Amino acid sequence: MSTTQFGKKGWTPDRITTLKGKTFVITGTTSGTGFEAAKILLKKEAKVVMLNRNPTKAADTLATLKQELGNAIPVTNIQMDLASLASVRKAAEEVLKTLPQIDALMCNAAIAQVPKQTFTEDGFESHLGVNHYGNFLLQALLYPRIEESNGRIVTVGSMGYNLGIKTIQFDDMNWDKNYSPNGVYSQSKLAQIMCVYELQDRLKAAGKTGVKSYACHPGASSTSLIKTSGSLMTRFIWQIMKLTPMVQSAEKGAYPELMCATEPDLDQTAFYGPTGKNYWTGPVGECKLEPHAKDKPVMKRLWELSENETGVTWNL
């Protein structure tokens, strides 16, 4: 069993005393790690604003949380579809209008393993569009409020960053020539992680020390990820794996993002998640990050491309 800077058990929410007075914005809370993270934040007395694409599921989530934790919990939902830049802009506007403070933006929502190449409303391949460009735009638009709050941006990546081609396919960003569900999911998660470290470099260059940006992953967690978008075969394999100790609970999968959103004095340059075998399960702490995730020329080019494609300029 590995040990972490937080001891043998690794980081757990027991380390949080109270989050009273703090506000967290989190994407994708209708299931999986996002739901569990929102629940723990609320239990610790935080205010939570959820950003979800499906209004019916969001209403059900609100009802479930209120049933479990009481009607008075400070939780709301704003509709946002990461597959639409217009929707992200509208949601960000609403967040900025209604929230005077953001202590952490937790970019948790994603899709995975979409069997056939599909496109977002803006013409991006769906994994790249939802997981990378959507979250990139959201972060840039909320950055001014996060800066005013000396807050954090937490990006939920995946060990998938270390699969596939291990770089960004700039000459074919929509994967027209070699589409593969796994390859393009890995690419989108690598893109998300690279932008965490590129943001750190840009904040440093601008002399801004207030905002912190973290990358983490949930290991292998029993969530709806594959069920929502994967092929029949991938879903079948995943259903079997979920019954084995190779896969942990969704609640444990939420710990890395909660740690990055709340733990004081956490090193931003690291990559966090479960530290057991293959980094799939185990105590939460620092995981080794392979150098291709910090390939500077690629990070810089990806950032510039992402600003261009989403039509946003970070106000750093």
Ligand SMILES: NC(=O)c1ccc[n+]([C@@H]2O[C@H](COP(=O)([O-])OP(=O)(O)OC[C@H]3O[C@@H](n4cnc5c(N)ncnc54)[C@H](OP(=O)(O)O)[C@@H]3O)[C@@H](O)[C@H]2O)c1
């Ligand atoms: N589970 C794992 O083993 C695993 C491994 C590595 C990384 N991850 C990462 O963990 C994070 C959480 O995923 P999960 O495993 O908890 O999966 P999940 O149960 O499927 O939850 C994903 C959430 O994202 C939302 N979402 C999907 N597309 C969206 C869109 N276009 N706009 C807004 N929200 C959208 C989903 O909403 P709907 O209910 O509307 O679909 C859902 O609330 C993801 O970033 C994923 O890549 C998970």
